[in-house]
Amino acid sequence: MNPFQFTRANTPQAAVLAVSKESGAYFLAGGTNLIDLVKREVVIPERLVDINRLPLATIEETASGIRIGAMAKNSAVADHPLIKKHLPLLSMALNAGASAQLRNMATVGGNMMQRTRCPYFYDHSMPCNKRGPVQSGPSKGQPNGPAGCGAIGGVNRMHAIFGTSEKCIAVHPSDMCIALAALDATVNVTGPKGNRSIHFAEFHRLPGDAPQKDNTLLPGELILSVDIPKNELGKYAHYLKVRDRTSYAFALVSVGVAADMKGKTIQDIRLAMGGVAHKPWRLKEAERYLKGKEATLENFKQAATLAMQGAKGYGENDFKLTLAPNSIIEALQIATQTV
């Protein structure tokens, strides 16, 4: 690893100050992605600001729902009785991600901040528009490898089929975030200009002309917590993750479903997909179609067709155009217990 400075922050304000005054400074939470990125010289930090001592790991019931502190470990959230009871989709999604060791390290805030696993992004001898310039050292400001998108026309089996741009077809890697997107979470942050809240749908962004930006956080902003509003979606939920191995692999396609049922009728439903876009991909059209309808295979097929409108393959990932709708249908059947 390249050398860097290390500061331990004891308050969120101190952490924000330390990161915002230095362009090559980064928050260090669980480190499961960041330390790897530093080892691979994709990120070359001037300073890491350790936020592991910040008192932000509480998981609690609030008047409007459940609040999860940004520093709560993925394993602690997945196994928490409140989450298992009220937000089983979140628990399932968390347990589908990474390994037991990594979930013990990874935090909720860090999980939201993890970078794509596109192999071109991790190899700075290959073209990538997402990598951005070198952040510190003698080459600061210089490109960290050639520009362009190696995945377009290259090895793109894992890549996006929705919301891509000519600059980038990488996918967002998180499972947890698929559940948070489906459950209409809100992200509470603090920063140099004070506190604000960001709706989860607006937290991650599509690549467009600026694929180096994964999210809408401003420089120096720190995630404090995530709020998930109360819902009646706890009973019928499923997270289906389709991957190359049974466990410990990133999703080819994943589908999160949470529904409220009365008999066979879908009162309310949330659907989001992973492994298909640069951000958690919410399926609002399909949700609108299914609301008030019977949980039948025919309706699920129609919902999947609606969800797939606008999808585009890039060669090696063309199979996702079939895998994704099939996964939507299967996840809906399992969640609504109509298999």
Add this chain to the structure above:
Amino acid sequence: MENENNAGEPESTGASRRAFLKQSSVLAAFALTPPAAVHAVEKGLDEKVAVAFEQQPLRVEVNGVAQQLSVEPRVTLLDLLREQLSLTGTKKGCDHGQCGACTVHVDGQRVNSCLTLALTTEGSKVTTIEGLGSVDKLHPMQEAFIKHDGFQCGYCTPGQIMSAVACINEGHANSPDEVREYMSGNICRCGAYANIVEAIMEVKSKGGRI
């Protein structure tokens, strides 16, 4: 050394010590540095001087022994254990958090030590394979791995055993399927998985925390 910023005010100077050393004249550095470092500067070994300056204190308990160490920020817990403390039972496999060979316990939780910066373990209790059992008195999981042939080459074994102990203590070893899922972060190239699952299920069947 920059350190904890208890007052809520991080280090006051924006320039890093490394940058300072690189920018300052050799004379300025002379006033601050020990003779060995002066020698290094004379020889143009700026990097080595910078490294000497950038070490930070670390207090951590490893296998029941309190350690007061001096560590560079970029040193991982894995490298600290192996290179500074000579605890080479913990293995470096991929060094990228993908294989689990480096699994140790930090405050009772299994983690990948290759992705853990040593400085983030300040005040923690670390347990490695060396702290689990002894040659005279093996840990029940070590005994079970031997009995069930839970390894061939043995390189992944310390990580497998540390992970297996945690798997039971977390309550995630209630069936062979659950063990397979919760042990998926430990890769075995020899393919001893079937025997590893048997070993874990046997230890689990005896009950209790281990």
